[in-house]
Amino acid sequence: MSSYPQETFYQTSFSPSSFWAKRRSIVRKNTLHTQLEILKSTGRYEAFRLKWHPAYDDGYKALFWDSDVAKWLEGACYFLAEEKDEKEDKVIDEAVKELTEMIAGAQWKDGYLNIHFTIVKPGLRFTNIRDLHELYNAGHLIEAALIHQQHYKNDLLIDPMLKYVELIHSIFGPGPDQIHGYPGHPEIELALLRLYARTGNMNSYELAKYFITERGNPHGLQGQHFYLGEAKQRNEKWGERPAGDAWPTANAFWYQQAHKPILEQESIEGHSVRAMYLLTAVADLVRIARTVKPNSGHFEAYKTACEKLWDNMVNKKMYLTGGIGSIAQWEGFGIDYFLPQGKEEGGCYAETCASIGIMMMAERMLQLDLDGKYADIMELALYNTVLGGMSQNGKEFLYENHLASCAERPSKREHWFDCACCPPNITRTFGMLGGYLWSSNVKGKDVAINVHLYNSATLSLDVDGTPVTLQQETDWPWKSSVSFTLDTTPSLNVTIRLRIPSWVQASENGSFFDLNPLPTTTIKPVKSYITLLPEYTSTHRGSPITLTFDATSFAPRFLRQHPSTNQNTLTIARGPLIYCAEDVDNDWVQDYFKSVAISANSKPKESILHDKILGDDILTVTIPGIKFGEGKYRAVMKGGFPGFQVEEVTNIQQENLSVVFIPYFYRGNRDGRGHMRVGFKSL
Amino acid sequence: MSSYPQETFYQTSFSPSSFWAKRRSIVRKNTLHTQLEILKSTGRYEAFRLKWHPAYDDGYKALFWDSDVAKWLEGACYFLAEEKDEKEDKVIDEAVKELTEMIAGAQWKDGYLNIHFTIVKPGLRFTNIRDLHELYNAGHLIEAALIHQQHYKNDLLIDPMLKYVELIHSIFGPGPDQIHGYPGHPEIELALLRLYARTGNMNSYELAKYFITERGNPHGLQGQHFYLGEAKQRNEKWGERPAGDAWPTANAFWYQQAHKPILEQESIEGHSVRAMYLLTAVADLVRIARTVKPNSGHFEAYKTACEKLWDNMVNKKMYLTGGIGSIAQWEGFGIDYFLPQGKEEGGCYAETCASIGIMMMAERMLQLDLDGKYADIMELALYNTVLGGMSQNGKEFLYENHLASCAERPSKREHWFDCACCPPNITRTFGMLGGYLWSSNVKGKDVAINVHLYNSATLSLDVDGTPVTLQQETDWPWKSSVSFTLDTTPSLNVTIRLRIPSWVQASENGSFFDLNPLPTTTIKPVKSYITLLPEYTSTHRGSPITLTFDATSFAPRFLRQHPSTNQNTLTIARGPLIYCAEDVDNDWVQDYFKSVAISANSKPKESILHDKILGDDILTVTIPGIKFGEGKYRAVMKGGFPGFQVEEVTNIQQENLSVVFIPYFYRGNRDGRGHMRVGFKSL
Known part of the structure; x- marks a missing residue:
């Protein structure tokens, strides 16, 4: 069984009011039609x-x-x-x-x-x-x-x-x-x-x-x-x-990931969409080659290559939004830890298609190695840079996903692009989304279902004529708990593996999750997946099994970046969502939030913003910020060379400023002036 | 009188044991000869x-x-x-x-x-x-x-x-x-x-x-x-x-400062040496055009253009070492505030020739407008990136002046370069150095001497047969006070202007300098120069006039960079000198000081390092530092996305580490392993 999302998607039916069902409906209702019109015009x-x-x-x-x-x-x-x-x-x-x-x-x-x-x-x-x-x-x-x-x-x-x-x-x-x-x-x-x-x-x-x-x-x-x-x-x-200016130097074959054989590549380089499409295929070749008869050669070394390039990307060349590609010129990767938030800071491209590519590669890697590190990033890209690539109404798109806008690159969506890869790429990704939620394996009477993403939906498998359904019920990404109901006959042995996201916080008793009904044996995650064995699932057929993460996991938390990025910033995250601020909720902003600093010690306040388009309740986060005036940034003559030494923080323009944050994916959905920022200076 | 340093240099004789005399002697004794040999070979x-x-x-x-x-x-x-x-x-x-x-x-x-x-x-x-x-x-x-x-x-x-x-x-x-x-x-x-x-x-x-x-x-x-x-x-x-890869894109005429007419250029762009040589000429054209008969057109707008481009450079595109050019590919300017310390951080070129160009442009700008802002930067470049471009023995050079070395770009000097612009450029600059110290104007019996740089030396002018000498005595750049002795006949009216550096600290009584003998009128700096009028200078002919800056100006001080540079670093400066640390004095360093943080609240300790080559006493600065282990930088799974969220500072490997700093110009003079850094992470 090939188990490509492109083939298995139909096994999933989304519960109508769920987070993703609403978004998939709008694609069917709006996006497919407006894109058809644009293809025609x-x-x-x-x-x-x-x-x-x-x-x-x-x-x-x-x-x-x-x-x-x-x-x-x-x-x-x-x-x-x-x-x-x-x-x-x-x-x-x-x-x-x-x-x-x-x-x-x-x-x-x-x-x-x-x-x-x-x-x-x-x-x-x-x-x-x-x-x-x-x-x-x-x-x-x-x-x-x-x-x-x-x-x-x-x-x-x-x-x-x-x-x-x-x-x-x-x-x-x-x-x-x-x-x-x-x-x-x-x-x-x-x-x-x-x-x-x-x-x-x-x-x-x-x-x-x-x-x-x-x-x-x-x-x-x-x-x-x-x-x-x-x-x-x-x-x-x-x-x-x-033609075009993608190659900064002569014979820059690294742009095409062709500077050396894939097995010899030590770091991920060049155009980020190309890299992801290529490595998706490489990972699939490893898997397929194992089954081809007659044996067509050993490709396990390519798995090591994929792992090495994936790790280099995730640990050193990826934005905390799931965006990749800090260099606009070649729409791709810069050097390790070079992750400026926007054009004004020296870079940031983070193409929507590249994050779709991350999902594709992650999904293939999960087929080779069920490790939550792949699903974590698949989820990160999906909820932030991929979802954020499309507007709530499904009619407007973002090609680049900067972490900070500026006058030259305001945060504004467009209906279409001359180079039109991203909009229909989102369409097809949402079309097959059910295939990303889970994957399954059947061997005779043994059925294994690996749940990667949480959303109210039902997976329906047909095992030689015997139906198996697994239903999940949840308010993800807003709330923590997920209930599963398995329905099948006793003749099948069903194993269910559930992902424990890496960002989940431990509860006061130190555990990262809670399972109800309680299993009789201790369940420990292996590579961030817990396994519900057939003994357990058969006991609870037809009745809900509830996985709950501690409530703190779904409270706002602060992220810092790796010190080598030279980004002394704080970013708010909540569950799988990265947050940003935009001018619509912060009408005082005039400088793309450049002069606003926040503290990791502040107490975030949550509110609900009702979005009429999808009938969504969007959770916003408000925290106090401090806005510095000229003084904070003014270079002074006294005591330093002109243009360099900076005065102590004395010129606070406004303290206890309320800074309202919204999910990054939700930006650019209400008429605004294009001011947006993910990472704020840290106090 | 044209007053080019290239023409007036001979009016200056350096006191033999002075800072610059020692260095000029080594150029005559070593550099001229070794370079002649290389030209031959x-x-x-x-x-x-x-x-x-x-x-x-x-x-x-x-x-x-x-x-x-x-x-x-x-x-x-x-x-x-x-x-x-x-x-x-x-x-x-x-x-x-x-x-x-x-x-x-x-x-x-x-x-x-x-x-x-x-x-x-x-x-x-x-x-x-x-x-x-x-x-x-x-x-x-x-x-x-x-x-x-x-x-x-x-x-x-x-x-x-x-x-x-x-x-x-x-x-x-x-x-x-x-x-x-x-x-x-x-x-x-x-x-x-x-x-x-x-x-x-x-x-x-x-x-x-x-x-x-x-x-x-x-x-x-x-x-x-x-x-x-x-x-x-x-x-x-x-x-x-x-040929070569200097142009990252097609028709990149900004590389040559030819993307638009000079009068329309709003920011300084492209190859930094070219920019400085060009603007040196532009500033000189403004001055010369005023005197050409018949009138050859108005060029005052070019003065405004020079000022605009100078300010953009100094305030937004210059390293605090006086280096310019953050982008290696085109050996030139990046965007505003993009000032990574080294290759590993995404850039840094800071060619020695470009800093010589800064001195050239600054000197011409001073002819148009006696403003200390030009002399400050002239001094900054001279003492740090220009002087640092040559070894103490005058035989080894640096082409690039990074602020942090790395494995790919260790801090090591070379005897010569295939592209050999820098070494002989230093030779000629030190040859004419006397012309940079001061400039003079004579109108009939009125003589004006503007002192830009301090060093023990004597200026000898011949005013229609009447000799004027101005002698300065100082231990600059190590100590604060400078004594001037004017010798001439009462027939001449001599005005002396002395520069008050921008980095001078106020003393406890709030004044930035002290003049002895005390003038009868209050002396206030205009554009950072104080004026000693003929009434005052004639009274004190033949006896010393002493200018003293507060001792705190010649104590180590901490510089920060502009927040928009995303450089949360501290740099030590003392007088006109920028400091750095290298492995020779800090043998424990293994990572180019990347994991070492210092605090602006620490108390610096000064010591003397005797350099045998020039018989120099080099002032070193020692402050405590903290070295973080893996934990400081390790990306953690818990509570953040992998690769992004960073643990709190818990894994301190060593506290109260002694970090020894030396003047930046002195780096690479003793056999070392090439570890060097100017800006340290700020605690």
Whole structure:
């Protein structure tokens, strides 16, 4: 059983009033429709009809329109597969069908399928694998085709994609007449592995394996790095850089995670979305390779590589919001501990898609190693940078997720972006969200369910005709306790593993959780999961088992950053949520909260803010702050060099200022002036 | 009277045992000779003989050898003009003469003079003004020729340079057949203005004016930016970047301060040495233009531009060591307040030449506006990043002046650099140092002397045959008081202005200085200079006038950085000196002092470290520090997201650790392991 969220999502039904059900409903009701309209109005929808569009005039703008359409189509299918609102769904369903027809109709006889290289630059196919997103587009089309087949139970989209894969497989590979290359923007690798898992198509598997193992080979093309040789074949000068300014220096192959073979990479580098898509595939290759017959080679060293790069990322290159990528120029990773909060401080990108990529990689790592350290970060990204990438009404988005806004980068949402990766990426992620909540394994009569995320929902499995349902009831992320009810027959042995988040606080008696009814044996978390064995679950079939974390875990707490970040700041968190302040609740703010300091000793006060759009009660946190005037920051001549020495804190403009914090995901939902900050100077 | 340090330096004689005399002696005794040997062994010395050298094989390495030789020659002349040690001097004197002959002999019939474009790439002269340092070399040769003429009282070097200037003047300018360009690396502008001041040659003046006013013109060459048009003429692709990786993005003309006209530049950007050389010339143009007849246009707006860019630099883009340039890639300025201490923290370059450039610009600004804010920074750069650029023995150098070393960039000195700008730049700066100490103005019988820097030395002026000497006696930078003795005839009215440094502390009675004998009128600083009027100076002719600052000014004090730098650090300063710690005095250090914190409330203890090389007593400062172990920095799972929340300070490895600090300039003079830090975490 492949257990991809993209395939298992339908086993989950969300309780209608739950936190995520509300958000998924708005995506179905609003996002799918407004994005369809934008796909149409921008020319993307009709693009597969292969007519000229004015946007093509610049020669580059439509380079990855294929992927924009594919991600929407993928997202649409998840919702169609699951939701029942015939009137709403009809429009979406018809669009998916029309798109499928157009996509299939755009395929060349030999299998090739790509808008840009068919209509804008015919004749140049596969001449710039490094920069031009050709295989990236193919990957997203494959992903769309996989859910299309699953939902429609026909092969109208997957057949063209299998044909395209055959073409790609014939062109790329180690053979003397083949291209020894691999995509500059990984994506097809993870899609090919899923295609193999679905169809058993060995060419898909071999192609993914080739792309992953060949990547970064210093001698791939006639003794030199493939990207150097490919550039030479295009008659580029040595050191010539791609269009756009993503490469700060010549031959910056680390931008594409191709500076050395993956197994030799010691730190996570370059474009963060590319890194996450690549490592998602690498982790999946490790898992799949174990099962492929005949044995196709040992890939366990790639698991170590994934772990090393994951740890480097999480411990040294990730914002406490779950954002990654501190450098805007290459939309990616900086050096260790370089995590400025915003442009004015020297960086911060934290693309929404990159945090979606974190979820993808974390989910695959959990398949290799059930360790809460992956689920913790998956949850962190989901509740903060991924959820925050979309507005409450599902119609506006954020591409970058800064931790502090400034005049040049106010905190404001947009309806769409020229480079439109993020909005439909959120759509498809929310579409398959049920698949992220839990994963399951069945071996004969033994059923194991691993619960990663808490939300009121029901998982329904069919074990050789025997139904198993596990229902969870909770007010997560606002409140602590979660009740589980298992329903199945005594013939099955059901093991349930529940995640104990790393941020949970110990109660006064020192325990991190409370289980009711009390088990007869001591339950200790292993890698942050507790195991409810069949003896226990069978005793309590049909009646609730309640997991409760201490109430302090769902009270505001203060986070500091690693000292090496040079961020002497405090951030408020509560449960899985990171908080920020914005001007809507703090109308006095004029300087993006730069001059406001808070203390970790202050007593936070909670309030409720009722959001009308989703009928949500948003918990806000108020704490006192101090606002410093000029004096705090004024450089003084006396006693120091001008411009450097700073006066003691004497010029307090306002004490006991009330600073109201809201969840980070909720920012930019009410008309404001764009002032927002996560980390406040620490008193 | 032009009053350039390069011309007035000879009026100053340093008292032999003074701080700067010792250092200037070592330059004459060691530096001039070792650098001459290196010029010879690397091929630079013979380069003007125009024979092929293996270093030319790569096509680029000798691009600015002309300037390396010229700066050494310039420095040699300052010392020859002043020092009397015939045996030592003979070698230098002969080398200067031979070089002069070789340089003159390398000139083309039409006046052209450049090693690279004569021997390595003939035929390409003036085709890449932007990148290839052609006019930069010319500028340094002109500077060498100016002091050569002054010292040798012949025109053997200045004549060829005047001929070269005629050629450049005929080629560059607004005419239809002229090149509408300006040098990518400014330098010739300031040299041309000095050449005009010396010779009255209007073509020199007009050429400097053209280079300055044309710079950054968006429509200079056929309606487009000159650098774009020039690149097109070289058949470069649009957006193609120069060799090397200095440009992070395409068409990054801000690297050369040419992104817009100088008058429109709001912040200081790009390569920091280029910026300083350019603005030195701009400030000088403002001053010179006031005197040129017929009136050549108004340039007062350029004064405002210089002030704006200076203030932006000093207040927001300068390290408290006097270093500028936080970004290694373009050897220059980052965004406001982005001042990481070292590579490991995300940047720091602070090139020695850039701090020499600060002194140059500051000195010119003082000519326009006698404001201590310029002299403060001139002094800061001189005592810390400039002096620190050379070892005590005058044989080893630092190119970059980081504030914290790390494994990748240990604090270690080198004998020379492939890109050899810094070592001979220090040589010439120390050669003319007397010209930086004070400046003077004579109008008829009125003589004004402005004292900018304190050191035991004597200024000797000749006012129409009447001698004026002003002697200062002090233990600066170690001790506070300075005694002045004026000697002249009663026929002259002598005004003396003395600088009150901004870092001077008030004494208990609130005054910042003490003057003895007491003047009858109250003396208040205007722009940080106090004025001793002729009534006062004439009364005390021949007897000492003593200026004393409160002793607390010469006790260790703690500096903080601007909060917007995110540097929660403390730095020790004392008088004009910035302090640092290195492993030689703190043998326990293993982590570049990263885990050591100090408190501003601790009581510093002073000691004497006797340096044998110069017979110097170096004042060291010892304060207690605390070293934290893993716990201080360990990211914890409990209560925070992994990798982010940090435990409270519980794991103190060592309390009351003695941390010994030495002056920053003194670092890297004793064999050490390369651990060094200026800013310590603040407790």
